[in-house]
Amino acid sequence: xxxxxxxxxxxxxxxxxxxxxxxKLVGGTFGFMxxxxxxxxxxxxxxxxxxxxxxxxxxxxxxxxxxxxxAFFTATFSVMGHIAKADGQVxxxxxxxxxxxxxxxKLDTDQRxxxxxxxxxxxxxxxPLDDVLxxxxxxxxxxxxxxxxxxxxxxxxxxxDGRADAAERAVIEKIxxxxxxxxxxxxxxxxxxxxxxxxxxxxxxxxxxxxxLEDARRVLGVSxxxxxxxxKKAYRRLMNQHHPDKLVAKGLPEEMVKLASExxxxxxxxxxxxxxxxxx
Numbered sequence: 224x225x226x227x228x229x230x231x232x233x234x235x236x237x238x239x240x241x242x243x244x245x246x247k248l249v250g251g252t253f254g255f256m257x258x259x260x261x262x263x264x265x266x267x268x269x270x271x272x273x274x275x276x277x278x279x280x281x282x283x284x285x286x287x288x289x290x291x292x293x294a295f296f297t298a299t300f301s302v303m304g305h306i307a308k309a310d311g312q313v314x315x316x317x318x319x320x321x322x323x324x325x326x327x328x329k330l331d332t333d334q335r336x337x338x339x340x341x342x343x344x345x346x347x348x349x350x351p352l353d354d355v356l357x358x359x360x361x362x363x364x365x366x367x368x369x370x371x372x373x374x375x376x377x378x379x380x381x382x383x384d385g386r387a388d389a390a391e392r393a394v395i396e397k398i399x400x401x402x403x404x405x406x407x408x409x410x411x412x413x414x415x416x417x418x419x420x421x422x423x424x425x426x427x428x429x430x431x432x433x434x435x436l437e438d439a440r441r442v443l444g445v446s447x448x449x450x451x452x453x454x455k456k457a458y459r460r461l462m463n464q465h466h467p468d469k470l471v472a473k474g475l476p477e478e479m480v481k482l483a484s485e486x487x488x489x490x491x492x493x494x495x496x497x498x499x500x501x502x503x
Contacts, residue, residue: 244289244296244476245334257290257362260354265297268340269333291474294362295369298355299376299479300338302398304345305352306380310388313346320383324376328478352394356401366473368464370402371412372483378416385420407444414441419489436500439493451503458494462487 300321307317325338344350363369377398381391399409418438440446443457463469467483475483497503 244292257294257358259358260351261294261297261358261362264301264341264344264355265293265337267344268297268337288472288474291362291364291366291369292476294359295373295474295479296338296476297341298359299373300341301345301350301355302352302377303380304342305350306345306377306391306394307342307383308346309390309394311390314384316384317380320379324379324482327481328476330478334478352397353401356398360402363474369470369473369475371404371408371464372470372475372479372486374399374402374404374409375412375416375486376482378413379420382416382420411441411444414438415486415489418442418493419485436496439496439500442489442493443497445497451501454494454497454501458490461490465490 303321303324304313307313307321321339321342325335328334328338330338359373360370374395377395381387381395387395398404399406404412418441421438443454443461445454445457449457465483465486467475467480467487470483471477471480
């Protein structure tokens with residue numbers, strides 16, 4: 224179970240350096256941080272004021288991989304908390320979803336507490352969603368595949384309790400608009416998340432591991448009339464976008480590799496479902 228901080232919040236005063244971006248962040252090199260709303264959120268989560276006295280000249284520029292990783296981690300958990308609270312209360316399913324993601328990342332104790340604190344920061348009534356998203360998009364520096372991965376994680380937050388509440392959907396639509404995600408891409412990402420959710424909640428039977436033809440087409444973004452070359456091209460494009468190593472190179476924190484791998488599994492299942500139906 225998550226510590227009580229997931230409900231009430233707590234301050235982390237002592238942290239240890241265990242990885243690249245995290246090690247620089249907590250090892251005293253605070254000039255590394257980017258400041259702004261993301262810096263303020265992360266500073267509050269680990270007990271430091273990054274946005275005060277920041278030496279902008281010593282901080283790496285926008286697009287630096289470790290800076291992007293820090294922004295991704297901060298935005299992911301804080302926005303996740305905001306979505307969970309959008310309908311007025313945080314459900315047990317939403318807590319479990321956050322717990323699952325944290326567990327899969329295999330965070331150490333202090334990283335875990337920081338993620339929880341960020342989740343709680345997102346639940347606050349005055350959470351600056353617009354400012355956070357605007358800075359996050361800027362920090363990602365045109366890394367569209369990374370932004371899409373962020374959206375997928377937030378879609379999981381929306382579907383954590385098995386349904387898309389109107390208030391949560393409004394937040395997701397706002398996120399997509401602010402991050403510049405077109406409607407057709409959002410529909411495809413949502414189909415991928417819905418299919419993954421169904422597979423995770425159907426008891427692990429053989430049937431649950433087979434994607435329906437309709438779902439498969441939605442996941443790949445193809446139609447019933449598309450030929451083999453078109454479907455294969457769509458499949459390869461999605462696999463390339465979700466390749467864990469490429470996402471890490473673009474700024475996905477290494478701890479989130481398993482989340483990316485789950486996406487490639489769903490994409491492969493969708494492609495196999497279409498090939499079986501077509502006899503390819």
